[in-house]
Amino acid sequence: MSFTRALLNSSRPSALRAAGLRFSSTARPVTLKERLAELIPAEIENxxxxxxxxxxxxxGPVLVDQLYxxxxxxxxxxxxxxVLDAEEGIRFRGKTIPDIQKAxxxxxxxxxxxxxxxxxxxVTGEIPTQEQxxxxxxxxAARAAIPEFVEEILDRCPPTLHPMSQFSLAVTALNHNSAFAKAYQEGISKKEYWGPTFEDSMDLIAKLPNIAGRIYRNVYGGGKLPAIDATKDYSWNLANLLGFGENPAFVELLRLYITIHSDHEGGNxxxxxxxxxxxxxxxxxLAYGAALNGLAGPLHGLANQEVLVWLRKMQSKIGEEPTDEAVKEYIWSTLKGGQVVPGYGHAVLRKTDPRYTAQREFxxxxxxxxxxxxxxGQIYNLVPDILLEAGKAKNPWPNVDAHSGALLTHYGLTQMQYYTVLFGVSRAFGVAAQLIWDRALGAPLERPKSYSTSAIQKIFKDKS
Structure with missing residues (x-):
């Protein structure tokens, strides 16, 4: 077969362009894995x-206060x-949330x-086509089925076991069929690590809706789990597994929710x-099972639940349509009681979280x-000035958690303990993308240096 004929038979637009040939618009779209294979060599050199x-x-310097x-x-x-910018908010591969909402x-x-x-x-830094x-x-959808033994693990969990514990169990158990673990045992070259890591990452993301749906129905009821519809998108299938597939507004909310919760740089x-x-x-x-255990912590993934609890307590005390003065008084009582206003402030941001803004616009x-x-919205208009007056926050503006619980509640997803599972489905996107690139670029074992308090004291004593 000639070189030109081989290129034509490949139906690869990128290969045809490289050879200076024209191609038909009806050619099969380049897959994500194929595009990634094209990008990796250049990024290694970069x-x-x-x-x-x-x-x-x-x-940048390292301060002792940062260690403690x-x-x-x-x-x-x-x-x-x-990357998260203090003034601008999150950028996904350089694009803001409004950018990606448009593009x-x-x-x-x-x-x-x-x-x-x-x-x-x-994964690629590129905006995909509708066909891709x-x-x-x-x-x-084709990868979405979970092994029977994982279904049995979930079905045997008592409904009193926290949904996040069940989620972590199931994701960890998927390791049984890991393409990377098998390839590593067979002696795969380091240069090829990214391939089975990509396959595992695709399987991981694909199977999360079935896991999340099974947990939801086991714990909260709802009957038999419906099948994945291969003609529908990821968010529709997740909504349908939760019992909300016939509500187009809820499906739209999930599309937005998963997108804006997918990644928030690497330090969280x-x-x-x-x-x-x-x-x-x-x-x-295994890596994402561990990540889920971190996400389950009260200081990480449970924040929107805490916001909703606080809002409901406020409504029960001052009514569902309170005056501004009543809301101000309740906020001050929260602060004077030694508590924080949940959903306000952020470790990095110094402005209103763009993820909050996107949900407010929705x-x-x-x-x-x-x-x-x-x-x-009423709280949004009042809290920042009160926090500044009280001197309680460097950033008095709302973060993503200040809004998400209210949206989910509106559409009938009222089980607050489950909210972090949705966060877990979303955050897999960012973690998986980085895992693929870490293996492609040969990222090493992480091993930071630690010091004891006495060692710190000795270092500065010797310097003085």
Whole structure:
């Protein structure tokens, strides 16, 4: 077969372009894995060049307070999918939330970005076509089934076991069929690690709706789990598994929710945990199972639940349509009681979280008269000035958790203990994308240096 004929038979637009040939618009779209294979060699050279030019340069001081303060603000990780700017908010591969809301493909008749497109962006840095996103939806639907023994594990869990504990159990158990674990045992070359890591990551994301749906129905009822519909997108299938597939507004909410919760740079507990465990060459199932255990912590994934509890307590005390004065008094009573106003403030951001803004715009469009939403908006107008007056926060503005619970409640998903599972489905996108690139670029085992308190004291005593 001639070189030109081989290229034509490949139906690969990229290969045809490289050869200077024209191709038909009806050619099969390049898959995510094929595009990634094209990008990896150049990115390896880019990393080499960056290290050669800047590798010996200091990237900021390390303060003792940072060591004792949970490494807050300490530059210590490479995370390519997203970067969080204190003034601007999150950027996914350089694009803001409004950027991706405009640019990413939508479902037919939909207005919110499809998470499939966001994953493509996280992995490649490129906006996919509608056809590429449709193929990704089909691929995930084809991978969505979970092994029978994992179904049995979930079915045997008592309903009193927290949904996040069940979620972590099931994801960890998927390691049984890990392509990476098998390939590693068979002696795969380090240069090829990314391939089975990609397959595991695709399987992980694809199977999460079935796991999440089974947990929801086992714990809260709802009958037999419906089958995955290969003609529908990821968010529709997740909504349908939860029993909300016939509510198009809820499906749209899930598309937005998964997209904006998918990644938030690498320093948060779940993302960092996934990267750290993955650096030991644990497969993506083991790495993300560990990440979920971090996400389950009250200081991480449970924040929107705490917001909703606080809002409901407020409503029970001062009514569903309180005056501004009544709300102000309740906020002050919260602060004077030694508590924080949940959903306000952020470790990095110094402005209103763009993820909050995106949810507020969704609510204004779909549920402007909802009483809980009106209360959330009322609080938004009052809390920042009160927090500044009280001197309680460097950033008095709302974060993503200040709004999400109110939206989910409006559509009937009222089981607050389950909310973190939805967060867990979403955050897999960012963690998986980074795991793929870590294996492609040969990221090493993470092993930071630790010091004892006495060692710190000795270091500075010797310097004095």
């Amino acid at each position: 990393v080499k060049a960056t290290r050669a030019e800047h590798g010996k340069k200091a990237f 303060g949970g490494m807050r603000g300490l530059p210590a990780l490479i995370w390519d999918g997203s 990413l493909p939508k479902a037919p008749g939909g207005q919110e970005p499809l998470p499939e497109g966001l994953f493509w962006l996280l 996103v449709a193929e990704l939806s089909k691929d995930w 507990v779940s993302a960092h945990t996934g990267k750290l465990v993955g650096s030991a060459l644990s497969d993506p199932f 609510a204004l469009k779909h549920l402007p008269e909802d009483k809980m939403f009106k209360l959330v």
